[in-house]
Amino acid sequence: MKSTPKQNILVVEDNENTSRLLETILRTAGYEVTLAPDAEEGLRVLHEATVDLVLLDLFLPGADGIQFLRSRAELEADRQPPVIVVSATEDMDTLRPQLRELGAKMALRKPFDVQELLDGVSQYATKRSASLTAPAPKSTSPAKPARARTKAKSSKGG
Secondary structure, three states: OOOOOOEEEEEEEHHHHHHHHHHHHHHHOOOOEEEEOHHHHHHHHHHOOOOOOEEEEOOOOOHHHHHHHHHHHOOOOOHHHEEEEEEEOHHHHHHHHHHHHOOOEEEEEEOEEOOOOHHHHHHHHOOHHHOOOOOOOOOOOOOOOOOOOOEEEOOOOO
Protein backbone atom coordinates (compact mmCIF):
# COMPACT_ATOMS: atom_id res chain seq x y z
CA MET A 1 0.00 0.00 0.00
CA LYS A 2 1.55 3.29 -1.04
CA SER A 3 1.62 6.32 1.21
CA THR A 4 -0.37 9.34 0.04
CA PRO A 5 -0.97 12.67 1.77
CA LYS A 6 -3.96 12.55 4.08
CA GLN A 7 -7.08 14.33 2.93
CA ASN A 8 -8.40 17.02 5.26
CA ILE A 9 -12.08 16.74 6.16
CA LEU A 10 -13.76 19.77 7.74
CA VAL A 11 -16.55 18.79 10.16
CA VAL A 12 -18.97 21.68 10.77
CA GLU A 13 -21.01 20.38 13.72
CA ASP A 14 -22.08 22.11 16.94
CA ASN A 15 -22.90 18.96 18.93
CA GLU A 16 -19.68 17.96 20.70
CA ASN A 17 -20.58 14.25 20.91
CA THR A 18 -21.43 14.03 17.21
CA SER A 19 -18.34 16.05 16.34
CA ARG A 20 -16.09 13.67 18.33
CA LEU A 21 -17.81 10.63 16.82
CA LEU A 22 -17.25 11.90 13.27
CA GLU A 23 -13.66 12.82 14.11
CA THR A 24 -12.98 9.32 15.47
CA ILE A 25 -14.57 7.60 12.45
CA LEU A 26 -12.63 9.75 9.98
CA ARG A 27 -9.26 9.59 11.76
CA THR A 28 -9.59 5.81 12.08
CA ALA A 29 -10.18 5.70 8.32
CA GLY A 30 -6.96 7.68 7.77
CA TYR A 31 -8.20 11.23 7.24
CA GLU A 32 -7.03 14.48 8.79
CA VAL A 33 -9.92 16.22 10.54
CA THR A 34 -10.57 19.89 11.25
CA LEU A 35 -13.49 20.72 13.54
CA ALA A 36 -15.65 23.84 13.43
CA PRO A 37 -18.52 24.38 15.91
CA ASP A 38 -20.44 26.78 13.64
CA ALA A 39 -20.77 28.04 10.06
CA GLU A 40 -18.67 31.15 10.66
CA GLU A 41 -15.69 29.12 11.91
CA GLY A 42 -16.18 26.64 9.07
CA LEU A 43 -16.00 29.43 6.49
CA ARG A 44 -12.85 30.79 8.19
CA VAL A 45 -11.25 27.37 7.82
CA LEU A 46 -12.17 27.28 4.10
CA HIS A 47 -10.38 30.63 3.66
CA GLU A 48 -7.25 29.57 5.56
CA ALA A 49 -6.67 25.85 4.98
CA THR A 50 -6.79 23.24 2.26
CA VAL A 51 -10.01 21.29 2.75
CA ASP A 52 -10.86 18.24 0.64
CA LEU A 53 -14.42 17.72 1.89
CA VAL A 54 -16.90 19.26 4.33
CA LEU A 55 -19.28 17.29 6.55
CA LEU A 56 -22.00 19.80 7.40
CA ASP A 57 -24.78 19.82 9.97
CA LEU A 58 -27.79 21.95 9.00
CA PHE A 59 -28.78 23.06 12.51
CA LEU A 60 -26.00 25.33 13.75
CA PRO A 61 -25.90 28.31 16.11
CA GLY A 62 -25.89 31.59 14.19
CA ALA A 63 -25.74 30.96 10.45
CA ASP A 64 -27.21 27.55 9.58
CA GLY A 65 -25.97 24.94 7.12
CA ILE A 66 -27.95 26.44 4.22
CA GLN A 67 -26.31 29.82 4.83
CA PHE A 68 -22.91 28.07 5.00
CA LEU A 69 -23.56 26.50 1.57
CA ARG A 70 -24.58 29.87 0.12
CA SER A 71 -21.48 31.59 1.51
CA ARG A 72 -19.25 28.74 0.31
CA ALA A 73 -20.63 29.20 -3.22
CA GLU A 74 -19.32 32.79 -3.20
CA LEU A 75 -15.72 31.70 -2.52
CA GLU A 76 -13.09 31.16 -5.22
CA ALA A 77 -13.56 27.81 -6.96
CA ASP A 78 -10.48 26.25 -5.29
CA ARG A 79 -11.97 27.11 -1.88
CA GLN A 80 -15.23 25.23 -2.56
CA PRO A 81 -14.68 21.61 -1.54
CA PRO A 82 -17.51 19.11 -1.96
CA VAL A 83 -20.02 18.95 0.90
CA ILE A 84 -21.85 16.05 2.52
CA VAL A 85 -24.73 17.13 4.74
CA VAL A 86 -25.16 15.05 7.91
CA SER A 87 -28.22 16.22 9.81
CA ALA A 88 -31.09 15.02 11.96
CA THR A 89 -33.67 17.04 10.03
CA GLU A 90 -37.00 15.33 9.43
CA ASP A 91 -37.20 17.21 6.09
CA MET A 92 -34.10 15.65 4.49
CA ASP A 93 -36.02 14.25 1.50
CA THR A 94 -37.68 17.62 0.91
CA LEU A 95 -34.38 19.51 1.30
CA ARG A 96 -32.22 17.26 -0.93
CA PRO A 97 -32.96 19.14 -4.21
CA GLN A 98 -32.14 22.51 -2.59
CA LEU A 99 -29.01 21.08 -0.97
CA ARG A 100 -27.86 19.66 -4.32
CA GLU A 101 -28.50 23.02 -5.98
CA LEU A 102 -26.33 24.66 -3.30
CA GLY A 103 -23.48 22.23 -3.95
CA ALA A 104 -24.05 19.36 -1.52
CA LYS A 105 -23.02 16.06 -3.11
CA MET A 106 -24.83 13.86 -0.62
CA ALA A 107 -27.20 14.18 2.34
CA LEU A 108 -27.30 11.70 5.22
CA ARG A 109 -29.81 11.66 8.02
CA LYS A 110 -28.72 11.04 11.62
CA PRO A 111 -28.36 8.41 12.88
CA PHE A 112 -26.19 7.70 9.83
CA ASP A 113 -24.78 4.46 8.50
CA VAL A 114 -21.02 4.58 9.14
CA GLN A 115 -20.10 2.66 5.98
CA GLU A 116 -22.38 4.85 3.85
CA LEU A 117 -20.68 7.93 5.32
CA LEU A 118 -17.19 6.55 4.64
CA ASP A 119 -18.20 5.52 1.11
CA GLY A 120 -19.42 9.08 0.47
CA VAL A 121 -16.27 10.62 1.95
CA SER A 122 -14.10 8.34 -0.18
CA GLN A 123 -16.13 9.14 -3.31
CA TYR A 124 -16.40 12.91 -2.94
CA ALA A 125 -13.27 14.06 -1.09
CA THR A 126 -11.21 15.94 -3.64
CA LYS A 127 -7.55 15.23 -4.00
CA ARG A 128 -6.00 18.58 -4.81
CA SER A 129 -2.64 17.14 -5.88
CA ALA A 130 -4.37 14.34 -7.82
CA SER A 131 -6.53 16.84 -9.70
CA LEU A 132 -3.35 18.08 -11.38
CA THR A 133 -2.49 14.57 -12.54
CA ALA A 134 -4.52 11.56 -13.64
CA PRO A 135 -7.68 10.76 -11.70
CA ALA A 136 -7.35 7.97 -9.15
CA PRO A 137 -9.02 4.65 -9.98
CA LYS A 138 -12.38 4.20 -8.27
CA SER A 139 -11.84 0.65 -7.05
CA THR A 140 -9.47 -2.23 -7.64
CA SER A 141 -11.94 -4.95 -6.66
CA PRO A 142 -14.47 -6.06 -9.27
CA ALA A 143 -17.24 -6.81 -6.78
CA LYS A 144 -18.41 -4.64 -3.93
CA PRO A 145 -18.24 -6.52 -0.61
CA ALA A 146 -21.33 -6.75 1.52
CA ARG A 147 -21.33 -3.98 4.09
CA ALA A 148 -22.24 -4.15 7.71
CA ARG A 149 -25.13 -1.95 8.77
CA THR A 150 -23.50 -0.09 11.62
CA LYS A 151 -25.49 2.78 13.02
CA ALA A 152 -23.88 5.72 14.77
CA LYS A 153 -26.02 7.75 17.12
CA SER A 154 -25.44 10.95 18.97
CA SER A 155 -27.10 11.88 22.21
CA LYS A 156 -28.57 15.08 20.75
CA GLY A 157 -30.08 15.65 17.33
CA GLY A 158 -28.74 18.46 15.25
